[in-house]
Amino acid sequence: MERDPTTRKLMYFCWGYLLFWFALRLIHSGLFLLAPDEANYWQWGRHLDWSYHDQSPMIGWMIHLATSMLGHTERAVRLPSVISVTLASIYLVLLARRWFGPRTARAVAILSQSVLLFNVGGLMATADGLQAAAWAAVLYHGARAYEENTWGQWLAAGTWFGLGLLSKYTMVLVAPCIFGFGLMSPAHRNRLATLKPYAGLLLGLVIFMPVICWNAAHHWNSIRHVAYIGGANRGFSLHFRFLGDFIASQAALLSPLVFLAICRSWFKTFVDKGADRAWMPKYLLWTSLPVVAGFALLSLHTRVYGNWPGAGYLAAIVLAAFTLLDGKEGKQARRRYWVWTLVSSYALTLVVLIHTVWPFLPIPPDLDRTATELCGWDQLGTRVAAEVKSMPRPERTFIFGRRYQIASELAFYVPGQPFTVSINRWNRPNVYDYWFDDGQLLGMDAVGVTRSKDDRRLLQQVFRSVGPPLPVTLSDRRRGLLGKRREIPVRTLYIYRCFSFKGGLRWIPPDKNDIRAF
Numbered sequence: 001m002e003r004d005p006t007t008r009k010l011m012y013f014c015w016g017y018l019l020f021w022f023a024l025r026l027i028h029s030g031l032f033l034l035a036p037d038e039a040n041y042w043q044w045g046r047h048l049d050w051s052y053h054d055q056s057p058m059i060g061w062m063i064h065l066a067t068s069m070l071g072h073t074e075r076a077v078r079l080p081s082v083i084s085v086t087l088a089s090i091y092l093v094l095l096a097r098r099w100f101g102p103r104t105a106r107a108v109a110i111l112s113q114s115v116l117l118f119n120v121g122g123l124m125a126t127a128d129g130l131q132a133a134a135w136a137a138v139l140y141h142g143a144r145a146y147e148e149n150t151w152g153q154w155l156a157a158g159t160w161f162g163l164g165l166l167s168k169y170t171m172v173l174v175a176p177c178i179f180g181f182g183l184m185s186p187a188h189r190n191r192l193a194t195l196k197p198y199a200g201l202l203l204g205l206v207i208f209m210p211v212i213c214w215n216a217a218h219h220w221n222s223i224r225h226v227a228y229i230g231g232a233n234r235g236f237s238l239h240f241r242f243l244g245d246f247i248a249s250q251a252a253l254l255s256p257l258v259f260l261a262i263c264r265s266w267f268k269t270f271v272d273k274g275a276d277r278a279w280m281p282k283y284l285l286w287t288s289l290p291v292v293a294g295f296a297l298l299s300l301h302t303r304v305y306g307n308w309p310g311a312g313y314l315a316a317i318v319l320a321a322f323t324l325l326d327g328k329e330g331k332q333a334r335r336r337y338w339v340w341t342l343v344s345s346y347a348l349t350l351v352v353l354i355h356t357v358w359p360f361l362p363i364p365p366d367l368d369r370t371a372t373e374l375c376g377w378d379q380l381g382t383r384v385a386a387e388v389k390s391m392p393r394p395e396r397t398f399i400f401g402r403r404y405q406i407a408s409e410l411a412f413y414v415p416g417q418p419f420t421v422s423i424n425r426w427n428r429p430n431v432y433d434y435w436f437d438d439g440q441l442l443g444m445d446a447v448g449v450t451r452s453k454d455d456r457r458l459l460q461q462v463f464r465s466v467g468p469p470l471p472v473t474l475s476d477r478r479r480g481l482l483g484k485r486r487e488i489p490v491r492t493l494y495i496y497r498c499f500s501f502k503g504g505l506r507w508i509p510p511d512k513n514d515i516r517a518f
Contacts, residue, residue: 010102014093014109021113022086025122029082030075031357032478035373036405038125039412042067042077044431046411046419051214053221053431058167059127072417081129085122088129089113091136092318095143099280100322107321107338114345115317116352117253117310123353127168128307134164135174135311139287142178143280146188151196158200162207169226170311173291175201181286185279221429224516231302233515238300246299249306250292254313255345261337262288262316265323281319288316358481365476371490376474380449380493381413383472387447387495388414398441398501402450402458404430406493410449423448424507426458429516438503446498453494462504469494 034042044052044060045067051057062080070076089112097105112118121128137160145153157178164171182192191197215222227233251259266289269281291312295304324338355361356370365371384399391397399414400421401407407422414420421441422432446463449472459466472495476488509517 007102010106011097014097014102014105017109017113018086018089018093021089022082025082025085025119026075026079028353028357029078029123030073032074032370033374033377034074034077034409034412035124036409038077039377039408040404040431041125041127042072043408043411047431047435049214049434050210051222053218053429053434054225055127055222056166056168056211058130058163059125062130063125072412078123078125081122081125084129084133085118088118088132088136088314091133091140092314095136095140096318096321099143100318100326104318104322104325107325108318110342111258111321111345112317114342114349115254115258115313116345116349117307117313119349119353120253121307121310126307128310130167131164131171131311132314134160134167134171136314138164138174138178139284139315142287143283145197145200146182146185146191146279146283149191149194149196151199154196154200155203156200158203159207161201161204165204165208166211168311169222170308173294174287174311175204177287177290180290181283184286185282187279218434221516225429228515229302230298234302236301240300242299242303243296246296246304246306250309253306253310255341255348257337257341257344258320261320261324261341262313265316265320268323269319281322284315284319284322288312288314288319292316354481357478359476359478359486360481365488365490368476371476371488375476375478375490377409377413379474379477380472381410381415384410384447384449384495385415387470387497391445391447391497393445396443397445397447400446400448402448402455403427404432406449406451407432421446421505423459423462423505425462425504427507429507433506436505438501438505441501441505442503444501446501448496448498449493450496451493455494456496459496459498462502463498464500464502466499467497469496471495 041059042063044057045062045064048060048064049057052060059080063077066076066079067073070079089109092112093105093109096108118132121132138157141153141157141160144150145157161171161175164174179192179197182188182197211222254262266285269285270289272278272281289312292309295309295312298304324334324341351361352370356374359368359370361368363371388394388397388399398421399407399410399418400423401410402423404422404424407420411417411420421436422430424430424433448459450459450469453469453471456466456469471492473489473492476486476490479485511517
């Protein structure tokens with residue numbers, strides 16, 4: 001319990017502020033439809049396994065737990081992410097409070113809740129939110145382990161490291177960052193001469209063992225997938241084609257002023273040679289800058305998605321808050337920058353969150369990602385259900401998508417939430433290859449959805465006969481800020497009535513040298 005009244009009040013503010021944003025995200029999470037990737041992760045929860053083709057299994061496990069208790073709703077699917085980002089925020093505040101004081105802790109609480117990237121991770125059912133909680137916990141317990149060198153803190157860091165690996169593979173990056181700091185810090189290097197940090201690391205790897213065993217039994221397909229999206233299938237080359245996109249995506253997801261504040265804090269900490277309480281800023285530098293810089297370098301070879309380096313910004317947020325508040329030089333200028341940073345960051349986040357539910361920005365539907373990703377899936381589900389009922393053998397008719405995203409949305413939004421199939425033959429391997437095989441569906445009819453009106457010839461390769469495409473236009477039916485319902489066409493998909501499945505679900509590699517082929 002804090003004894004100093006001022007400290008106590010500041011910490012009460014921190015916990016109350018985080019609780020407010022937790023409640024806000026919890027309410028908001030049930031107000032819009034699932035995005036395709038969210039529906040896919042929900043499918044993971046219905047097909048429990050030790051791991052999955054695309055990613056570590058924690059998101060599927062947690063969604064299964066949440067929906068088992070609360071039902072199969074959008075809010076239940078997103079609950080693990082809502083809780084996880086709040087837990088990450090708590091750990092960041094604890095870290096700031098312990099090493100920088102309550103005023104920096106308050107600044108971290110305020111700044112962290114303003115960042116669009118963290119709010120997206122705390123609302124959408126993806127692995128990023130779960131990884132954020134584990135990464136922030138490792139930061140905190142790893143710092144305490146360096147300070148105290150106790151078995152309890154090293155093992156706590158190792159436990160969270162393992163849980164993070166079960167959430168997302170990029171969690172592996174935090175280990176070399178923390179060990180790198182220890183090697184470069186004369187005051188902490190002796191900690192690495194004991195067994196404790198390696199026991200923590202080993203504990204994390206033991207926790208991760210289910211994923212290793214699953215991959216060993218499945219041709220290391222997850223490693224092949226990660227290598228592929230990392231550009232391993234392309235010949236080695238360096239270019240600047242994607243670097244600008246990477247920098248722009250980071251500035252947009254953080255807000256430009258937050259991004260600049262973080263870059264400033266990295267530079268100031270890197271060049272600072274002072275010894276006074278300098279080890280914690282250096283620790284935060286080591287656990288943030290190498291992650292972001294590594295993905296920046298990767299963008300010189302292949303396209304890097306904006307969320308990939310997201311965990312690296314957790315330590316950076318604490319470092320930026322401390323740097324902006326620390327010292328007396330340029331106090332007024334720093335205070336103005338701090339205010340404008342918060343105003344711009346909260347404005348960007350609130351605009352996106354409001355527009356997601358109550359659209360008000362004048363964006364063309366085909367350019368509005370909140371519309372193309374989130375709208376119309378319930379309409380499609382109702383239409384597909386009607387087509388299934390009209391088939392000659394509805395009880396012997398399965399539902400499919402030509403892509404896993406559509407198959408997953410159909411599974412969630414077709415009334416009754418039936419099991420659905422993704423025909424991957426012409427696209428790429430994914431989790432559906434592990435759930436269904438041809439023998440389960442031979443001779444059955446199907447109703448499927450694709451993006452193209454020209455897919456009939458392709459589908460005739462796997463069905464004896466295929467009807468003409470039936471266009472279905474998905475509309476944005478969200479209400480605006482003034483309560484006026486809008487009915488704006490967003491995209492057109494095509495329904496196919498197919499008869500007597502011949503086989504051919506699985507992906508066929510177009511190139512035998514494709515790293516994903518085995």
